[in-house]
Amino acid sequence: MTTATRSTGDDERSAGNDDRPAGRAGARGVLSAYLALTKPRVIELLLITTIPAMFLAERGIPSLLLVLVTLVGGAMAAGSANTLNCVADSDIDAVMDRTKSRPLVSYRVPRTHALVFGVVLSVASFAVLWAGANLLAAALALSATLFYVFIYTLVLKRRTSQNIVWGGAAGCMPVLVGWAAVSGTVEWPAVVMFAVVFLWTPPHFWSLAMKYRADYERAGVPMLPVVATPRQVSARILVYTWATVASTLLLIPVTSWIYVGCAVVIGAAFLVMAQRLHQGVRRGRGVNPMRLFHLSNSYLSVLFLALAVDAAIGLPVLG
Template structure:
């Protein structure tokens, strides 16, 4: 046997190639985005169990089954998105390292990989949760790939507004997995993410405007002035913050307090970005709002989960 201090034998080329291929396929799934999707699914399931289910939190088995199915469904959508966007990914500095942009994976193989993941996720969710959750996952994949990626992304500056609806589906899928139906609180959470998406992506697109322009993608910052973009960011930020309050009847004072504070914080930062853009110069830093948007969404949904886990009394309807 080798002693602990003995040098390790170098990896053989086939092993290196195998690891490289594995990393390439994993990269197709955009794992960082999947993590965020899972963060919003669990709170939706917690709230569904407390307020629309039997009053208890969902079982660990159901949570794991839904998260696994949701992660595989998201991986499918992202892989298929990479197939459709391979040409523009190669033109953008932000995405040039993606596997298909670097020809690390054949497009046909990536297409089969993405479709196979979608089939696996649909069957898994149908067998382990219910078929409504399964159908919703298939609808989310189809909407993201066919409507957003293929139909809207290269044709309209409103691409992310309507196309972003696919990213709202995890909360609806999670709710359906617990209750077997879709109730209005699930649609409220869907709306929060729907209104959150434009400020989130437009802030990113402001930073990478030249990338999108080079790729011929008409993101709003490419076709509109910075002032117009920041003005719309402010409008959607207000809609997002106000819409989040519609969840108050099925949550407690804890959620109400966090929603008001974090929503107000987001709106203030959106106004600040708009003011800096109007003044010109280098003071406008859209990536600050982009990173803030991630923090906001995580804090808000974690609060939903904590609120439901503690079983605090809901504030109820004001009438």
């Protein structure tokens, strides 16, 4: 039976049946849009650095409840920062192919609603971390959000090619939050982990920006690949990669051979990939910077996983 030959009663029953799935689909769409504002993939990477910091601060396995609270509070803080970043950067996102499908650009979430959502997430994050961990952890998470929104997004991003270098400091804060949640302080191993993520951020992000250089140029954002030659960019990527790998070795005094061996092996792989990118650019060959971008994600994940395993097993430290 075709639609045209159905009875009125059939049409009414069909409409009634279609409304319910459409409503559920609509609700899922709204939830999906708000979730997209928080940039879940970015949050996932940030949380990967939080847990190992907690394990190292505990010199073992911390309270699972504390880990859960810290992850929830940290995810809310990161989600807040990312949402408010989407609000501030909606004009940029609208002209970049990589970001033009984001919820504010595609009108799936009203701008004012996104702003309120971001603020509520930040307040909730502070409350969760203060109640479930301590005031220092809550304050560090809040400071990361404020820095990311007001210093990086509103000031640095549109004004300097060093935007991601200094703005990346916000992405390093989860290690301090995790350490503070366990110990109530910030000690030198946490500062070293902060430095590792800080130095890792430029080669990670610049390799992505090399791929999407035209996007940033069209949006008027002075990312390094927009204002520098490919050779200059790849050279700086290589320098920061060396600095990243070198900084990981500063944790030798508080770790065992498990972490050190892993840091050396995966560090060598990271360096080889950065060197290949630079050599390819120097020789004028076609290069794929996204290979380094994806490897950098794996590098940081494996490095911090090794740190967590090392702390959990509790072998004698080398220092």
